[in-house]
Amino acid sequence: MSAVQVKNSLESAVELGSVVNDFSITVGTANGSGSQTSNITLLRALFKMGIPVSGKNLFPSNIQGLPTWYTIRVSKDGFLARREEQEIVVAMNPDSFSQDLADVLPGGVFLYADDIKIPINRDDIVVYPMPVNQLVKGADAPSSLKNYVANMVYVGILAQLLGIDYDKIYQALNFHFKGKQKPIDLNFGVVQAAADWAGKNLEKQDPYRVEAMDKTRELIMSDGNTAAALGSIYGGVNFAAWYPITPATSLVEALEEYVAMLRKDPETGKNTYAIIQAEDELAAIGMAIGAGWSGLRAMTSTSGPGLSLMTEYAGLAYYSEVPVVVWDIQRVGPSTGLPTRTSQGDISMVYFLGHGDTQNVILLPGSVNECFEFGWQSFDLAEKLQWPIYVLSDLDIGMNQWMAKPFEYPDQPMDRGKVLWEADLEELSGQWARYKDVDGDGIPYRTVPGNQHPASAWFGRGTGHDENAVYTEDAGEYERNMARLSRKFDTARNLVPKPVIDNMEDADVGIIAFGSTEPAVQEARHHLAKAGLKTDFLRLRAIPFTDEVTEFIYAHEKSYVVEMNRNGQLHQLLSLEYASVCAKLTSIAHLDGLPMTASWIENRIMQEEDKK
Amino acid sequence: MADQNTKTRGKVNLVGLTKGDYRGKPTTLCQGCGHNSISSQIIAASYELDLKPESIVKFSGIGCSSKSPAYFLGRSFGFNGLHGRMPSLATGAMFGNHHLEAIGVSGDGDTASIGMGQFKHIIRRNLPFVYVVENNGVYGLTKGQFSATAESGLTLKGHGTNMYMPVDIAWEAVVGNATFVARSFAGDPKQVKELLKAALSHQGIAILDIISPCVTFNNTDESMHSYAWGRNHEVALHELSYVPPMEDIIVDYAEGEMIDVTMHDGSTVVLKKLEHDYDPTSRSGAIALLEEANRKNWLITGLIYIDTEQPSLFDIYNLTDVPLNRLKEHQMRPPPESIDQVNALMF
Structure with missing residues (x-):
């Protein structure tokens, strides 16, 4: 293979390596090909370099074969929402190759496995072919694992092109494989071989690179479901019953992993908890409600379809006043919908969950740290109120890795009610x-x-x-x-937890949102302010609405309610509660299964503002 | 444990309580309903076993049968839950204090129709739980529709003829790996009581399918679930008496062939075989017996199957001796220093 195939005549106005720590990388692979390890290794290595970073797995409901993407945002300024625009795209999957190629921003970078023989018809991007098969052939891997380690090739080549620290890649692999030397060496060997090849054969033609910073030193990485499980353990959970459902399954799996370590009686070694996999969601909540009734800190976790099945028990628990914590890791409905895609579409259903007159208490965590905090606080609330407490997370918070502050020990003693x-x-x-x-x-x-x-x-x-x-x-x-x-x-x-309010001086409008959309809202606010529209921001953290919500709505002539569903469900609930002033509220709702972007929010708000 | 009020309160048992201490509220079921007779035997069995009512928890689903826990053991905690979903509620609740006894009352609709799934799964888990099905083949509370245990061809006024094959609850329990399966007849209070006592001592799930005629909606003489049919077709498997471990006398059932089944708590069920040479520890024997009974239209009563070897749900879970619902904060919340350890486990 010759050195480099640059199939374009890029304007050389962009200085090589001039865009530092500010771009997005998307990797297109086939589901089940083992790319998760590679993607998360990239994410973790960048994080350990001190650069603010986020990673989102955009995957289909499938075990093997369908196209899947992972998108990493590198942002020196700490803007970590997903972006539609991709500066760097890695194409490993022939099935999504054409779409991946089309997705690269002009001036961006396209890396592809060179065994894919599809013509590249763009001359406004930098193209780097990767000899994946050749590099894997040379790796000292058993043939059964060759396909899996193939994805390490793009880790090595990106590391070489962008300047990712190899020690940090090693650290990431060491963590991922829990210190097991054989897989660490195997994978790192492929990374090194690919990086060596790139060093010798690729001439850098693009402006993107990374540089170590000091913005993540005090932080950890975790997913919201792990944080929720840990928070529940520190909340003293005695009993969990559950039924497998994406994207809630990993919450109880994390519970099972950590509870065994943290919750054995130190003297006898016996368990202070029990976890049961039930026969369905109705039985799961039935068990949890039985346990809550008998004085245990009891929980279940599920997603939309599971909640539908739990509805009859939800009504019973509301009316007979039984404490129980129900985590809903929201995904896209109705029905099976898009089961591996994120959503905020259950808020109306959960508020009224039951039959007859019901009104439910809902917590809305907006980050990994809040998943931990609400994990323990929800038990205090459930026992104080003698009611179910519904905690609405979503697939994006629950299953993706996020930078987070270290988990903090509860600052309040337990309140058993x-x-x-x-x-x-x-x-x-x-x-x-x-x-x-x-x-x-x-x-x-x-x-x-x-x-x-x-x-x-x-x-x-x-x-x-x-x-x-x-x-x-x-x-x-x-x-x-x-x-x-x-x-x-x-x-x-x-x-219930009060909202978090972030005001700008002399703001023109308000924005109300909750949960995982916060990074997109904050970035949109930054851009809107630059464009001359100042905004105040209320991030709702619970229902019923507290006085702060009332004050915020009354204080703003206009507030945009931003959420990830079609119907504008929070907007509907707010309009019911604040019927006399509901004209102050404008719904900005959108659901396509992908995490919210700042550009969508700012475009929609500017459209609305232009109507004035 | 002599009680000063013995004379005025009546005879007391070993925990100092009279039979009256085990009663509940007056029944609101129909007069002559078989369910009331079963409630009386639950009272008698608990009294005779010297159980404290505060140490028994009652459960039910929805239906006529499921109302009955209000009519016995008024000093026991209880929960009348959802139709067909008693098993899950009871499973979670008994983790609150795994030293307590549990009795659930369900009906044929509550168990064999809407509740078949949870019925099968509570059996799989072998929760220590006396699961009584008051089986009358109809939905009484909604005025007499057929249940899944109604026999094929049964004609009821206003509802026509049932065209489907019946569910045999005892059969379902045996094939579902229940560790204690019995059947009785509400009109045989002595046998009901002895089976209840044995079930309460069994450390695992105990299914009691008790044919309990509906005097209002299903008491035609041709129906399997009627008094007349029951009296004419009942075939007792064996006379049976439960002997609590604190007494050392075995009562007057010494004659004939005997088979002893030792319970986990050391007590013994003494079974007297009649003309059937029946071994209730054989699952294949139990299945063959039920098959034969169904073929011959017999109502087999007695202890059909028992397995005292299977670990109960609580044997599996290795819980602290202190009931989970009495743990203190320091036993439930990991110590402050552990949070650093947890953070160190994150990347």
Whole structure:
């Protein structure tokens, strides 16, 4: 093979290596070809170089064969939302080759496996062929693994072209393979061979490179599902029941991994928890609700279709007032929809989940760190309120690796809520009533099975009940009880996490968003401000809406509600709550299964602003 | 444990309670309903076994049968959950305190129709749980539709003739790897009580399929689930008496061939074989028996199958002796220094 095939006559206005730490790389491979290891190695090496970076796996619902992409954003300024625009594209998959080629920005870079014999018809980009087969043939790998290590070729070539630190690549591989020398050596050997080849044979023609920075030193990398599992463990989870569903499965898998290490009784080595894989989601939440009723910190995790199946139990838990934590890692519906794509499409369903009059308490984590915090806080809230707490994450937060601050130990002791044990009942001479609003906050007292006081027991039920939990269909009793539940929802208003508000001086409009769209919103705000439109930003972290939300809406003539669904579901809920001023709210909703981009938000807001 | 109030309160058991301490609220089921008779035997069995009501947890699904836990063990915690979903609720709840006893009451609709899935899975997990099916072949609470246990060809007023084959709950339990399967008849209170006592001592799932006639909607003399049919077709497998371990006298069932089954807690079920040379520890024998009974239209009653070797759900989970719902914060939240260790595990 000759040195370089530069199939273009690029203007040499762009100085070589002049774009530092500010571009996106997308790798197109075939699902199941082992590219995950390569992609995450690239991401981690850049992170260890101190450069702000994000990585998003854009994958199909398929085990092997369909096209899949991984996109890495390198940003010295810390803008980490996905971008549509790709400066560097690596094409390893003939099936997506033409699309990958078309996706490269003018002036960008296209690397491809040179066994793909598809003509390259662009002259506005830099093209580097990669002799993948030749380099893999030379690797000291068993034939069964050759296909997997093939993806390490682009890691080595990119490292050489961009200047990625080989030590950091080694560190990333060491972490990935948990210190197992054989796979580390095998993969790193391919990286080195590819880098050597590139050094000798490729002449750099493009402006992109990386340079070590000091912006990630205090940070870790984790995915939201791992953080949620760890947070739950620090929240004292005793019981988890679940049923496999993408993208929630990895939450319980992480729970299983870390709970064994963190939650054995130090004296006896026995378990202070139990995890059960149920026969379906309805059974999973049934078990969790049973456990919550009997005084355990209980949870389940699922996604949209699983929640639909859980609905009947959700109604029971709302009405019989059982604490339980339900994580919903949202994906694209309706139905099976796009099961491996991210979404914020469950918020309406979850708010009303149940039947009859229900209103549910929802937490909305916006980062890996908040997945950890809400992991433990949700148990305090569930037990304080004696209700299900729904935590709505999404596939993007849950399954992708994010830079995060180190997890912080809970700064509050556990709050087990209003539970009466034997001594409490002794003091009350056994006089208590399960559903009596003693404190005026709508939250009654409860006892749990095993309490040996003769007056402790009560009979839980989904049927109409009086203050003593005794069956009744009395009209007055029913209505009083439902009014108390409403009062309890108002109490929740003062207990849930407050929104995070980020204001600009003399802002023109407000933006309301939640969850994983924050990086895109923040970047859009930066660009909008440069273009002359200043914005205040409220990132919602819970429902019911707190006073801060009310104040924000009233304080702005116009607020854009940004979310990843078709119907503008949060916009709908806000419009219900703030009906008299709902004209102040404009929905900016969009769902195509891909993580939100800043450019989409700023374009839509500018379109709306132009209408004025 | 003598009680000063013995004279006024009536006879007390070893935990100092009278039978009255085991009662619940007055029943709202129809007069003569077989379910009331079963409730009475749950009261009697718990009293005679000297169980504290506070140490028993009751469960049910939805239906006439599922209302009945309100009518026994008023001092026990209970949860009347969702139609067909009692098993999952009970499974989670019993992890709160795995030392407690659990009794669930379901019906044929609640178990064999809407609840077939959870019924099969609670069996697989071998939760220590007395699962009573009050089986009458109809939906009483919604006024008499056929359930999945109704026999093919049965005609009921207003609902025509059932065209489908029935589900045999005992059969489903045996093939599903239940470790205790029995069948009885609500009109035979003595056998119901003895089977309940044995079931309560079994450390694993105990399925009791109790034919409990619906006096209102399914009591035609031709129906398998009627009193008249039951009395004429009942074939007792063996006379049976449960002897708690604290007594050392075996009562007056010494004659004839006997087979002893030792329970995990050391107590013994004494089985008296009648004309059938029946071994309830053989699954293939149980299946053959049920097959024969179905063919011959017999109502086999007694302990059909038992396996005391299988580990229970709680044997598998290796939980702390302290019930999980009594753990303190320091036993549930890892110590502060562990957070650095966790962060070090992240990249």
